[in-house]
Amino acid sequence: MSQRQLQANEIQSLLNHLEFGIGNGYIERRGVYLEIEGYAIRIKPYPTDKIRPSLTAKKGLFDLLMTIFPLERDSAELSDIELELRPQNTANKFTAKTNKRGQIWFREVPAGENYRIQVKTPLVVKPLFWIKAFFHQLLKNVSAYGTLIPQWIGSKALAWKVSLAVPAVLVLAVSLTFVFWPSENKIDTTFQTIYANKTDEMAEELRDVQFSWEAADDANVFAFSQGASASAEAAKAFGAGLWTARESLLETRDITLPTPLLPPTPEDSWLKTDWAAYFDLGRWTLLLWTASEFPDEMAKSFWDEQRAIFDDFNATFEARLATDNEAKKVRHQLNS
Known part of the structure; x- marks a missing residue:
C-alpha cells in the first residue's frame, strides 16, 4: 500500500493546527518532533484517503503515526504508554497506547483543529540495549x-x-x-x-x-x-x-x-x-x-x-x- 507522507509545507500547515501541551516542537522532513524531558515523540501525518483508499474518501482527515523515543543513553524502552490527542474546541478526544515498538496510530484526525497532546500514563520502562x-x-x-x-x-x-x-x-x-x-x-x-x-x-x-x-x-x-x-x-x-x-x-x-x-x-x-x-x-x-x-x-x-x-x-x-x-x-x- 502506498503511503504518501506530507511535504514540508504540508507538515508546517499541520503544525499550525496543533497546540502542543508539553515539550517543544520542531519540524523535520520526516515529520514533527516533540521533545519531552529526555524523550521525543515523532509525528508522521498521512492523509487518510491516500493511505486507506479502500475506505470512503475522507479528505481533510489525517492518520497520525506517533513514535516515542528515549533520547538519553541510560533511558529505557517505552511500552504501553497512553497518549491523548484532544481538540481545543470540542469534547472529542483520541486516545491510544504504544505498541511494542513505541508506536501509536491516531486514525481520522480532522485538520483545522487546535490539539493538545498529553501523556496520560507514567513512562513505563524496560531495559534498553545501550546502542x-x-x-x-x-x-x-x-x-x-x-x-x-x-x-x-x-x-x-x-x-x-x-x-x-x-x-x-x-x-x-x-x-x-x-x-x-x-x-x-x-x-x-x-x-x-x-x-x-x-x-x-x-x-x-x-x-x-x-x-x-x-x-x-x-x-x-x-x-x-x-x-x-x-x-x-x-x-x-x-x-x-x-x-x-x-x-x-x-x-x-x-x-x-x-x-x-x-x-x-x-x-x-x-x-x-x-x-x-x-x-x-x-x-x-x-x-x-x-x-x-x-x-x-x-x-x-x-x-x-x-x-x-x-x-x-x-x-x-x-x-x-x-x-x-x-x-x-x-x-x-x-x-x-
Missing part, C-alpha cells in the same frame, strides 16, 4: 529538512548537497559497486545483517535521508579544525562513508562519488588512505541509524556485535590522538 538509545541521539541532530547530522560533526555538518542527479561535469569515473563492501570486517557483517532484514518501510526511511552541504568556502564546514587540509579529508571520508552505506542499502549500483567526496589522488578508495577510519565511521553511523529506526528487525546478538565495533572505534581513534587533531573530537562524541 539503540545512543543512536536515537541522532534525532537531536537532524536538520529542518531531514539531513543526517551526527553529533560529532557539529551543527553545520555535510557541506555538500548529494543528489543522484549530480551534473556529469562534477563526477569523475570512480565507479563503485555498492551492494557488498570491498573488504570483510565487522562493519561488513553489520551491513549484511541489515541488508538481509531490510523491509520496504526501511527503504522508504533511507530514501528520506538526504545529505545537504554548504558552500565550499564556509569556515565551519563539519566543525573539524578550520583551514586544515587533513580535517577536510577526514570530513570528506566520513561523508563518503555515509553516502556509500545509504546507496548500498538501497541497492544502487555502479554510481560514482560526487567530486567533493572523492579520495585524494592517486587513490581510488578511502580505505587505502590515512582517513579510512573516518570512512568506516561514516558507514557504521548510517548503518546503525538504520538499525536503530527498526530495532525489532535485529536480534540481540546484533547489538552485542555493535558494542564490539564501538570499542574498536574507540581504540582506533585513541591511537590517533597524537597525530590527528580530529580524533579527539570523535572520541569525545563517541563517549559523551
Whole structure:
C-alpha cells in the first residue's frame, strides 16, 4: 500500500493546527518532533484517503503515526504508554497506547483543529540495549529538512548537497559497486545483517535521508579544525562513508562519488588512505541509524556485535590522538 507522507509545507500547515501541551516542537522532513524531558515523540501525518483508499474518501482527515523515543543513553524502552490527542474546541478526544515498538496510530484526525497532546500514563520502562538509545541521539541532530547530522560533526555538518542527479561535469569515473563492501570486517557483517532484514518501510526511511552541504568556502564546514587540509579529508571520508552505506542499502549500483567526496589522488578508495577510519565511521553511523529506526528487525546478538565495533572505534581513534587533531573530537562524541 502506498503511503504518501506530507511535504514540508504540508507538515508546517499541520503544525499550525496543533497546540502542543508539553515539550517543544520542531519540524523535520520526516515529520514533527516533540521533545519531552529526555524523550521525543515523532509525528508522521498521512492523509487518510491516500493511505486507506479502500475506505470512503475522507479528505481533510489525517492518520497520525506517533513514535516515542528515549533520547538519553541510560533511558529505557517505552511500552504501553497512553497518549491523548484532544481538540481545543470540542469534547472529542483520541486516545491510544504504544505498541511494542513505541508506536501509536491516531486514525481520522480532522485538520483545522487546535490539539493538545498529553501523556496520560507514567513512562513505563524496560531495559534498553545501550546502542539503540545512543543512536536515537541522532534525532537531536537532524536538520529542518531531514539531513543526517551526527553529533560529532557539529551543527553545520555535510557541506555538500548529494543528489543522484549530480551534473556529469562534477563526477569523475570512480565507479563503485555498492551492494557488498570491498573488504570483510565487522562493519561488513553489520551491513549484511541489515541488508538481509531490510523491509520496504526501511527503504522508504533511507530514501528520506538526504545529505545537504554548504558552500565550499564556509569556515565551519563539519566543525573539524578550520583551514586544515587533513580535517577536510577526514570530513570528506566520513561523508563518503555515509553516502556509500545509504546507496548500498538501497541497492544502487555502479554510481560514482560526487567530486567533493572523492579520495585524494592517486587513490581510488578511502580505505587505502590515512582517513579510512573516518570512512568506516561514516558507514557504521548510517548503518546503525538504520538499525536503530527498526530495532525489532535485529536480534540481540546484533547489538552485542555493535558494542564490539564501538570499542574498536574507540581504540582506533585513541591511537590517533597524537597525530590527528580530529580524533579527539570523535572520541569525545563517541563517549559523551
